Amino acid sequence: MKRSHHCGELSLTHVNQTVTLAGWVASRRDHGGVIFIDIRDRYGLTQIVFDSEENAPLHAIADRLRNEYVIAITGKVSERPEESHNPHLPTGSIEIRAHELDVLNESIPLPFTAEDDVQTSESLRLEYRYLDLRRPKMQQLLQLRSQVSHLTRNFLHEHQFLEIETPILTKSTPEGARDYLVPSRVSPGEFFALPQSPQLFKQILMIGGMDRYFQIARCFRDEDLRLDRQPEFTQIDLEMSFVDREDIIQLIETLIRLIFKETKQIEFPNPLPRLTYEEAMGRYGTDKPDLRFDLPLQDLSEFAKSCDFQVFRRAIESGGMVKSLIIPNGAAFTRNRIDNLIDTAKEFGAKGLAWVKISEDGKLDSSIAKFLNTEALRAALPSANPGDLLLFVADQARVVHQVLGRLRLLLGEELELIDRTRWEALWVVDFPMFEYDDTSQRHVALHHPFTAPHTEDIPLLDSEPLHAKTLAYDLVLNGFELGGGSIRIHSPRMQEKVFDLLKISKEEAKEKFGFLLNALESGAPPHGGIALGLDRLIMLLGQTESIRDTIPFPKTQKAQCLMTHAPSSVSPEQLQELSIRTTTKKPAAS
């Protein structure tokens, strides 16, 4: 019994045809003389009718069906009685009057049903992922993921890209995230690392003359998990030779437009807006601003310079700044709510959070009101209105931006300022090359150490390296970093200089990146590229709340797979073969 149709396609146009469907029993409604079975597959649901008057032996078999049994049925497509059409179901105008039933497999009673509105814990869903995957929502998300991969592959092939695989067993890289290590049996005591990204290999491919490379690449990072972070994740990774920043931005905008249009009929402005890193940080306190709502940070440093409030003045005098958020209608906040905001600001790293309510008559209501000149403040914040609440942070720029940026997001959520129907994509460009890391007392690369500086900023590398900007670019959507890339360094002298500034010694550079430095000496073309997070892209496109919903077999926050129970201990023999001894107390598996 081979199926002739799937469970989502039959309609009134098929009436009187004899069809065969196969799928899972989604529900059974037993009315005695007649039994209704909903049969489900990836495509939909169809109602099957077993009538004891039409076929008593078949009805008796149907009586034994239970949820999630796998069945095949043959029968005639019939229009339902007029009052029994189900408008909620695409196939709701028809039903199959069965005359053959094949029970292909039975099922034990299961912990939850394969319905979208099933209320169950995520750990149970992960343990029984095969059931969870039967739910229409999960099926749609994986279909969406497949569709996006397909569109991407087609698009890039049309643009002369070669799809090339890079190694999964590779060399541990020193900077950046923690590596997943894989012991080598034939080289006792030595380890491969799983790639955090194909970065170095794709640069080598450019030097190898491949010109345009892409890969839908699995990447691994042994860091703690979050809502939008998994230890293994997938990137749409690409690299191009003989291009500049504009070429790559153009290409990716075209791809993103195609994906959003084809899958969700979402249109973006052309070109996408851009903010420099400095603008993004200054206005939104983050390098991945959510532009679905405004609520910008307001610079009050000029006002603060001459005001009587010492906290503000001192912040300016010690090279810091004062910025403010104007919370519309926030004057109605209770003292308790404001106290909670102050605590939150402290958790975010602020020393304090000053606040001012502007009452309906324009007067200031605040514990620091006596230090503030009302006219000067209103002049400094022309967009503040009576009824608003002003929140101030005075500190070094990094703290001010971090605290107010996060308060902006928090209040945007709480006050429901975020328009969930909007899609706001933008590029953030001109990232600084380095930032100074206080703990290690050295410069660290903001992007990665292979990122090329702006040509006009090259002299700054010697004089003021912290002011040098790079040819890096991040694509941001609704406050999530969708991807980032850069034009790379192709000059071996420049690469050495950057390693030097990062305090990576010649020996270390040679030992870790010798192959890259050699390759750069061997005729490296100018090149650049980008990597887009596929899982996050699907999460946003599919409007699901967690990256785990876009990955068929994700890990929990402890980086474990609840279905297979990986990771797990291994036999002493396996360890011995790998020259490994563990120091944990957990006994090895026998």
Added chain:
RNA sequence: GGGGCCGUCGUUCAGCCAGGUUAGGACGCCAGAUUGUCAAUCUGGAAGUCGCGGGUUCAAAUCCCGUCGGCCCCGCCA
């Protein structure tokens, strides 16, 4: 490494603050009834080591300590 929330029949929750007879509801499951349901309905039934360990107490799901697991966040994620 740190902070928060959670853990009770197969599932999802109530009960815990204020300890006390037989731990309760809904869904699911099992049996019976039922010829137009699509959250089917009706009747009956089974089902729990209250995550685990220890402590306090005459008595612990309930209070205390520890521990394990799940989720969210900070740190971390070039």
